[in-house]
Amino acid sequence: MSATGDAVPEQQVYFDELAELFAVFAADTDMIYRPWLAATLPASGGRAVDLGCGSGRWTGLLTGRYDSVLGVDIAEREIEMARAAHPAADFAVRSLLDVTPDADGLFDLVFSVNTVHHLRAHDVVLPHLRTLVAPGGLLVVVDITDPGGWATMDYQVRDAFLDAEESYRERGRDHRIAAKVLELHLHPLWLQHALNDVPLTRPDFLRTYAAHFPGAEFAELHRVVTAVAWRDPG
Numbered sequence: 001m002s003a004t005g006d007a008v009p010e011q012q013v014y015f016d017e018l019a020e021l022f023a024v025f026a027a028d029t030d031m032i033y034r035p036w037l038a039a040t041l042p043a044s045g046g047r048a049v050d051l052g053c054g055s056g057r058w059t060g061l062l063t064g065r066y067d068s069v070l071g072v073d074i075a076e077r078e079i080e081m082a083r084a085a086h087p088a089a090d091f092a093v094r095s096l097l098d099v100t101p102d103a104d105g106l107f108d109l110v111f112s113v114n115t116v117h118h119l120r121a122h123d124v125v126l127p128h129l130r131t132l133v134a135p136g137g138l139l140v141v142v143d144i145t146d147p148g149g150w151a152t153m154d155y156q157v158r159d160a161f162l163d164a165e166e167s168y169r170e171r172g173r174d175h176r177i178a179a180k181v182l183e184l185h186l187h188p189l190w191l192q193h194a195l196n197d198v199p200l201t202r203p204d205f206l207r208t209y210a211a212h213f214p215g216a217e218f219a220e221l222h223r224v225v226t227a228v229a230w231r232d233p234g
Contacts, residue, residue, distance in 0.1 A: 007232035014101035016077040021184040026057045027220055028172045028181060032222045040140060040229050045108040052115025056082030062087050072099055097128060116170045117199035126212040136234035142227040144199040149200045160185030202226055
């Protein structure tokens with residue numbers, strides 16, 4: 001852990017064991033994220049960093065637009081999958097807090113999807129992300145937001161079946177994929193992560209990010225997904 005991360009709770013690696021299930025879930029939920037991301041990211045740029053890149057879910061989107069892409073994640077199995085799928089990018093098993101201007105330079109795009117809430121320390125993480133943005137660069141963060149009751153087993157079980165139904169009716173429309181979505185949501189490791197890594201509510205997300213990134217633009221992508229884009233004034 002970097003000095004920046006001294007006030008951040010210890011991060012547990014959940015997604016090594018969940019990697020394959022999560023890959024199915026990621027493909028199924030792609031439609032929630034991709035249209036907004038594709039419209040928000042510039043057509044071209046220099047250096048990009050994907051913080052919490054997982055198995056490289058968005059790496060192809062970034063390498064198609066940026067000259068160089070660095071992806072970091074604390075889950076070793078996820079990084080193995082990312083390297084195999086995206087040889088044009090660089091990957092490392094690291095915490096996002098260990099990516100620093102001194103060691104890695106500044107980035108034209110600082111990008112993170114569904115990761116920041118895992119660290120449970122927005123007042124540490126968000127200033128750190130800002131230090132990585134080059135003058136005139138772009139920060140894009142998408143994260144889970146709590147609609148209320150997130151940190152209860154009742155909510156998580158209800159949400160598991162609701163998300164599987166959404167998968168079957170609105171997304172993949174495939175009973176096998178919906179079953180995998182349900183399996184992921186009810187997996188003991190997923191529940192452990194969900195009950196401990198509690199995201200901000202949407203009002204708190206908007207308030208917190210606006211305080212750290214004045215002038216940021218927000219988008220509600222799903223009942224539990226909120227996005228923010230902020231341009232460094234340079």
